[in-house]
Amino acid sequence: QVQLVESGGGLVQAGDSLRLSCAASGRTFSIYPMGWFRQAPGLERVFVAAITSSGGSTYYTDSVKGRFTISRDNAKNTAYLQMNSLKPEDTAVYYCASTYGRVISPPVNSQGYGYWGQGTQVTVSS
Numbered sequence: 001q002v003q004l005v006e007s008g009g010g011l012v013q014a015g016d017s018l019r020l021s022c023a024a025s026g027r028t029f030s031i032y033p034m035g036w037f038r039q040a041p042g043l044e045r046v047f048v049a050a051i052t053s054s055g056g057s058t059y060y061t062d063s064v065k066g067r068f069t070i071s072r073d074n075a076k077n078t079a080y081l082q083m084n085s086l087k088p089e090d091t092a093v094y095y096c097a098s099t100y101g102r103v104i105s106p107p108v109n110s111q112g113y114g115y116w117g118q119g120t121q122v123t124v125s126s
Contacts, residue, residue, distance in 0.1 A: 002026035002115045004096050009120030020081040022096030030074035033099050033106030036081045038092035050106035086124045093119040
C-alpha cells in the first residue's frame, strides 16, 4: 500500500529555517504529483505547495512564496519542503500528500489528493 512519512518538523524561532521530508513507498513515486498542506489548531487543512511528477513545475500559496521551496528527488522517492524565514503564523502540522491518479497539474486543494502522511509539527516562536 502507499505510505507517506513526513519528518523534519520541530520548534524553531522566527526567521529560522527547516526542511521537511516526505518519504514515499508502495508505488512508482516519479509519476505522481506531490503536495504539502498545513493545518493550524482549529482551522482547516490548507494548501501550501505542490510539484509536478517531474519536478518541472511548482505551485505555492501566496503567503509562502519567496520563503518556501518544494522539490523532489525521484531517485530517492522523497519530496521536500524547504522553509526559510519562518514566521509564527507558519505554526501548524504539515502534511504531504499524493494524488490517486496520474494528473498533469497537481491539485491545489485537499480533495485532489488521495494519500496522506501522518503529519509533522512545525512550531515557530516569536
